[in-house]
Amino acid sequence: xxxxxxxxxxxxxxxxxxxxxxxxxxxxxxxxxxxxxxxxxxxxxxxxxxxxxxxxxxxxxxxxxxxxxxxxxxxxxxxxxxxxxxxxxxxxxxxxxxxxxxxxxxxxxxxxxxxxxxxxxxxxxxxxxxxxxxxxxxxxxxxxxxxxxxxxxxxxxxxxxxxxxxxxxxxxxxxxxxxxxxxxxxxxxxxxxxxxxxxxxxxxxxxxxxxxxxxxxxxxxxxxxxxxxxxxxxxxxxxxxxxxxxxxxxxxxxxxxxxxxxxxxxxxxxxxxxxxxxxxxxxxxxxxxxxxxxxxxxxxxxxxxxxxxxxxxxxxxxxxxxxxxxxxxxxxxxxxxxxxxxxxxxxxxxxxxxxxxxxxxxxxxxxxxxxxxxxxxxxxxxxxxxxxxxxxxxxxxxxxxxxxxxxxxxxxxxxxxxxxxxxxxxxxxxxxxxxxxxxxxxxxxxxxxxxxxxxxxxxxxxxxxxxxxxxxxxxxxxxxxxxxxxxxxxxxxxxxxxxxxxxxxxxxxxxxxxxxxxxxxxxxxxxxxxxxxxxxxxxxxxxxxxxxxxxxxxxxxxxxxxxxxxxxxxxxxxxxxxxxxxxxxxxxxxxxxxx
Ligand code: C2E
Ligand code: CA
Ligand code: CA
Numbered sequence: 065x066x067x068x069x070x071x072x073x074x075x076x077x078x079x080x081x082x083x084x085x086x087x088x089x090x091x092x093x094x095x096x097x098x099x100x101x102x103x104x105x106x107x108x109x110x111x112x113x114x115x116x117x118x119x120x121x122x123x124x125x126x127x128x129x130x131x132x133x134x135x136x137x138x139x140x141x142x143x144x145x146x147x148x149x150x151x152x153x154x155x156x157x158x159x160x161x162x163x164x165x166x167x168x169x170x171x172x173x174x175x176x177x178x179x180x181x182x183x184x185x186x187x188x189x190x191x192x193x194x195x196x197x198x199x200x201x202x203x204x205x206x207x208x209x210x211x212x213x214x215x216x217x218x219x220x221x222x223x224x225x226x227x228x229x230x231x232x233x234x235x236x237x238x239x240x241x242x243x244x245x246x247x248x249x250x251x252x253x254x255x256x257x258x259x260x261x262x263x264x265x266x267x268x269x270x271x272x273x274x275x276x277x278x279x280x281x282x283x284x285x286x287x288x289x290x291x292x293x294x295x296x297x298x299x300x301x302x303x304x305x306x307x308x309x310x311x312x313x314x315x316x317x318x319x320x321x322x323x324x325x326x327x328x329x330x331x332x333x334x335x336x337x338x339x340x341x342x343x344x345x346x347x348x349x350x351x352x353x354x355x356x357x358x359x360x361x362x363x364x365x366x367x368x369x370x371x372x373x374x375x376x377x378x379x380x381x382x383x384x385x386x387x388x389x390x391x392x393x394x395x396x397x398x399x400x401x402x403x404x405x406x407x408x409x410x411x412x413x414x415x416x417x418x419x420x421x422x423x424x425x426x427x428x429x430x431x432x433x434x435x436x437x438x439x440x441x442x443x444x445x446x447x448x449x450x451x452x453x454x455x456x457x458x459x460x461x462x463x464x465x466x467x468x469x470x471x472x473x474x475x476x477x478x479x480x481x482x483x484x485x486x487x488x489x490x491x492x493x494x495x496x497x498x499x500x501x502x503x504x505x506x507x508x509x510x511x512x513x514x515x516x517x518x519x520x521x522x523x524x525x526x527x528x529x530x531x532x533x534x535x536x537x538x539x540x541x542x543x544x545x546x547x548x549x550x551x552x553x554x555x556x557x558x559x560x561x562x563x564x565x566x567x568x569x570x571x572x573x574x575x576x577x578x579x580x581x582x583x584x585x586x587x588x589x590x591x592x593x594x595x596x597x598x599x600x601x602x603x604x605x606x607x608x609x610x611x612x613x614x615x616x617x618x619x620x621x622x623x624x625x626x627x628x629x630x631x632x633x634x635x636x637x638x639x640x641x642x643x644x645x646x647x648x649x650x651x652x653x654x655x656x657x658x659x
Pocket of ligand 1: 427482567
């Protein structure tokens, strides 16, 4: 080669070298070139600054120190070395991997052979700092994961009842539709249930207790069925269970009713909830969701009417019963308008005086020559509001028919039952005073019997009316005491004069010698609060004697007389007086003989 040609060649080489070095230095990657013998042959400045290695260290040729500095920064130096060793064993190989630093940085590492023509003369390593990109990717991943979790939470919430954590109505409807669209022949059963008298739990013990009760009921329902069965709260105290492919829905329904037999403890108070359940199953003539639910609802209604705390399977006759109820309401309206509501009277005797001191007026409906019992028409009358007119009629008839008996002795009185619906009208005292006045009956000779549930409504309107009645001399008796969710503890706050112990407690007295602590406690507590006590449903001598011994003030029941229409009342009064006189005589004789 001529001198000028060599000079030209050198210049081209220098230009190529400067271009290469400029390129190397302008790249954001750190580059390290290692010879075939494993010695560092060149590095760019970016490599040095990325790894924090002083240029002097490289220039001294102390490759071991450089390697030591590199390894010291990594979280997994062994893996780094293993990779290097593997690549040197295979000089033609290319690789790409990721390095993690102790200080949290992340580098991508590329490695490829350095070749002159086809000969491998070394290896080029390049490193790229991808920490920022990695972090951004991690953040994106995290955000995506959070979003996915939130979406799944929202989805759960949309189908969940927030109080009990059970499914909600929408999910139940979806599942029911899905079940009905499933293979033909699969059993589909709907168990619709409603807590009995739940309103009283809320009214008497407060909404917190009500909520706790619903949560506990939800828990028990869940435990009665298989994990895949849907248990939903439809709202309020109404729940529904969907069984798909169940072999014995009746057994499941029975289990559900049974599950509430164990009392529920809420804030130290023992409550005994119960429920009424209607069961309907898929069949040839009930294949769609709305029909199944309607049938379950009718069956549930029938379970309530049959006395609550039970389950009933839908039967077509129940439809008839439903129609009969509608018919009953229409009939009752006509009865009220045409004066078919009559009143029967039941004597109440004084244990101390041995005479009849009071008479309770009880509504009777004479329908087509037969008597419809009050428990059949009073609930209908309350639902429809007709009870207001019935109550007024009973009071008017009672005052009219008993006026002669009352006026003969001012210590006698007439008791009437007053429904909460009547007290919600707000003008009950005025109505009572006007009616009594029109018949010439003194308010002192009237007793209104109310059940405890009337006290737990809303404002103090009911209390106010009862206070107004009492200040005019009317006495207030608390009826059916001991049933429902009544509590002895609340007695002292109520404006009442008399406690009527429910007949279910009196029914506990058989021989008269058994210990009955609850009954005794009720009598003592009422007396302690200055109330008089009347026992209802006294049917046997043993019961009367027991109650008299326990200091019960008055007794009422078939033992003395059944409720009688006005014309038969004089005979009933005499018979009752005779019975109590004989009882007192016998009790006195027994006491004498004991002494
Ligand atoms: P209540 O106020 O507890 O009335 C007592 C019920 O017990 C009456 O039932 C009476 O016949 C019955 N009874 C009395 N002695 C005995 C006995 O020794 N053994 C048994 N097994 N039962 C006895 P009745 O007349 O069927 O009334 C049922 C319920 O209907 C009443 O219970 C009351 O809650 C309601 N009721 C009746 N008349 C009226 C009314 O005019 N207005 C309102 N709001 N409710 C009424
Ligand atoms: Ca009563
Ligand atoms: Ca009663």
